Amino acid sequence: MLQTKIAANAEALRRWLSKAEVVLGNHSDRLNAINIFPVADGDTGTNLYLTIRAAAQSASENPTSDVGELLAGAGQAAMEEARGNSGTLLSVFLAALAEPLRGTTRLTGPLLAAALQRAEIRCWSALSEPVEGTMLSVIAAVSRAASAAHGAQHDDSNHGLAATLEAIVEEALAAVVRTEAQLGALESAHIVDAGAVGFLLIMDTLRASALGEGLQPELLDGLHGFNVQDPHLHLDHIDEGVEVMCTINLSPLDAATLRLKLDELGDSVIMSAVTEVEGGYRWRVHAHVPDGDAALELIRELGEPMNVTMTELAGPPEHTHGG
Structure with missing residues (x-):
């Protein structure tokens, strides 16, 4: 070499x-x-x-x-x-x-x-x-x-x-x-x-x-x-449910609360801080849940999600909610 x-x-x-x-x-x-x-x-x-x-x-x-x-x-x-x-x-x-x-x-x-x-x-x-x-x-x-x-x-x-x-x-x-x-x-x-x-x-x-x-x-x-x-x-494999992804500004405490609630609702939960913002961090959130609307309602209890996508795990292409 x-x-x-x-x-x-x-x-x-x-x-x-x-x-x-x-x-x-x-x-x-x-x-x-x-x-x-x-x-x-x-x-x-x-x-x-x-x-x-x-x-x-x-x-x-x-x-x-x-x-x-x-x-x-x-x-x-x-x-x-x-x-x-x-x-x-x-x-x-x-x-x-x-x-x-x-x-x-x-x-x-x-x-x-x-x-x-x-x-x-x-x-x-x-x-x-x-x-x-x-x-x-x-x-x-x-x-x-x-x-x-x-x-x-x-x-x-x-x-x-x-x-x-x-x-x-x-x-x-x-x-x-x-x-x-x-x-x-x-x-x-x-x-x-x-x-x-x-x-x-x-x-x-x-x-x-x-x-x-x-x-x-x-x-x-x-x-x-x-x-x-x-x-x-x-x-050959059929999976039901919805993949929900979004970005949201949360304090570390609220982020921990959201992770816990998403764990209770579904699985494949991934949360990572993107960048620091006033009062906390901008988080990227990913989860597989039975009901996408229920997950969004839960997320909105803690903040306003951005760049939201919900994709059927086995079905049509994703649809996007909001910006």
Whole structure:
């Protein structure tokens, strides 16, 4: 590997997000096809693509050389446009990744390890009931791999960064393979988790963008359910209910109250702070509930939601309420 090719500055991260947008767009159909958990709504690939597209657009328009500032803006843009469980979790990941990187113009192995640790903590805490065998498992795996590589290299060199990036992709792939045995629904269908595969692709685009290399086309070879001739397995599963998403300004106490009430009403609850506002934070809220109108009524008891979408988990395209 030629170290002169290695670049991990803000421009490299812009390339990463742009390349991830293209890659997720190219693979969205197969990701949708194997999307059966937590609900078989067949949109994980689309949700990841639309979410990363918002992040990539933000990064392309942000002239900063500060990699933390760049990713913070990208994460916030992604969170405002996040779609579904997978997109919401990806936006939380990007925003958290930025926190230890503020004030630096170059990504290093130790910094990447610290950023991935922060992202792991934030992503697992954003969900009311985190589950193994999902994108969360891959996030945890890459965090561990980066920390181990950092411990072995313990330097800020290009070589140390390359070793860290290669280690996280290798461990991400292993974690994706493990998802099939970690969730009963996946094991029964003989497939790996769709969100986990999408996150693996995102990690490989980071590696490729920083190291000046191409993507690894063989990365997905042999993953169960990922052959192009395989059927859209999600069509064999029927899920009822509504996915509700919105943005709302709440104090930390009111946010905790809302999370509790949504947990009682439904599941797949994800809440993450987007940005600080007067009296609290702007929160991105996601939940699967039996009755979308009942969930909105509950939310409005605590504040006025914005950017509201309600999508049938198995049915017609989403409809949007308000701005």
